[in-house]
Amino acid sequence: MSLDNIFDAVLDYDADEVAGQVQAAIDASEDIHLILKSGLMEALDDIGENFSSGEIFMPEMLAAAQAVKAGLNVLRPHLSGGKKKSNGTVVLGTVRGDLHDIGKNLVGMVLEGAGFEVIDLGTNVDAATFLDSATSNAAKVVGLSCLITTTLPAMASIVSHIKEKSDDIMVIVGGAPLNQAFCDSVSADGYSEDAVSCVRLVRRLLNIADAGNTVLRQDQQR
């Protein structure tokens, strides 16, 4: 079955094969949203579970995310007749003073694979840019990333700025020097330690069920 071929190609980390199989499924008039859900999203969820449990590492996670992204690029124009339907919009960026982005990039790819629209602002992003982008894109979640300790004050300041200016934008944080205690100290709405748990966090914050359309179990919620 063509959806199984897509799923298997993601697990094989084969971006070209994923793109080819997605096109083949489209050509065979498979349901577009089923291609997204059963072919791509569930495969990425599987991979994500393996990453969370420590069975696979960053190279495999990145390769899988890139493979899914290749499939999404083929699928996107066909989603909802060309008008993209998503689970919600998330604005991402690495905070001002920091140029590191590998973690943020992976989060973006995994969120896209999970059906979110991602606005990636890149690196060295200031508070006003985060807020403006979230406002103009009707994003309910802003994700802040940093790698180096010296930019933690910048992250705190950005969280504070967004919270002051908006009542309904939620701010989540992630990055090597961070932990839940830091998140709590800056009154951010959530902290995730890796890309996979970030998807769970965003789903929880936006009250969205997982890819299998089951409500998240208590132990799956952060």
Add this chain to the structure above:
Amino acid sequence: MPESSATLTSRERVLRAVHHREADRVPIDLGGTEVSTMMVGPYKRLAQHFGIDVNPVVMPDIMQQCVIVDDRIGDLMGADAKAIFQLPKKWRRAEAYDGTLVSLPDRFRPELQPDGATILFDGDGEAELCMPSGGYFFDIVQHPLKEMENIHDLDSAKEIIDNFDRPYWADLPWEELAKYAKNLRESTDKTIIGCFTGHIFQASQYLRGWSEFLVDLVTNKKFAEALMDRLAEAQIKAFDHYASTVGKYCDIIEVADDLGMQDRPWVSPKTYRQLIKPYHARLYDHIKRTSGLPLLMHCDGSIYSLIPDLIEIGVDILNPVQYSAGGMDLERLKREFGNDLCFWGGGIDTQEALPFWKPEEIRDQIKRNIDILAPGGGFVFGTVHNVVEGVPVENVLATFETALECGVY
């Protein structure tokens, strides 16, 4: 009971620790490597605290904006080691990230941009390094092998590959750097550490792109191996030159390659053993046989599952012992690897403790860490990575005062 150590020099103290013997006290490192020194700001404030004029501040490490620690400061902190950085032929005065006037390599000429970023451009006008506005470090922003598809294309990148870790602005010939090292050796009793660096894995990430190289390890293994093979050969050839010059005056050779993330290694142990370890093994074996010196490896992050492999390929000293990373429990590290490795670092966490805790909290943590790592030697105290901007002076003082007080055997 420690051996009689009434008149130990710094060099003797460190080498006893490296060879798993207790000295008079735990040796201390501040300024002995490029990853155990200080950024300009906290260094300047420390010097001001002591009323010591350290002008001009000497900053050979432009990427991390880190200094050569003045001996007067080092002695007050109990420092037992001195780094041989890659140095320039000529120095110039310019401002560091915080406006402090420093001496830095003359050929390092970044340009201030309208948005406040400072960028070093290459000969083609492309940004090579960038310190963003409000930032404290220069980061590599150009990945020259990013678009490469074929192994044969690597031939065109020979110069870039051969010179990784040897940037053009650090252009003092090693024959001259050897004179500096000789003079240092003869004028001080400190342990002299040759910072050769010798990146292979990180070099591949920088040259290819962080994500790109990691994905290569899954989908384009032959390319990844070809790149690492060329890097290993280049580092081996460079080390032959280093060993015959600078290395003659060193007590320890330092290499660096960050294999860890915060919670796990970058790659699985299987991937490390199959794809990366052979190149580390080749280089480190060559370094050990050629120099006859102990090998210190700087390896950030969560690397517990890779440590047996590092021991196997000749690492004698492990730095920085990032105990805030996953699985890097100090008691377990000492228990399982303490007979095979000297732990260099591990004194106080630099991600949270050193910058943000109170001095008394820092003291308590350091006492605990010393109690775990010091018995039987095999421990050189240091901060886990450089003392970066934002660390209060009182925290630096608490750190090294406690190390001196509580490190007595």
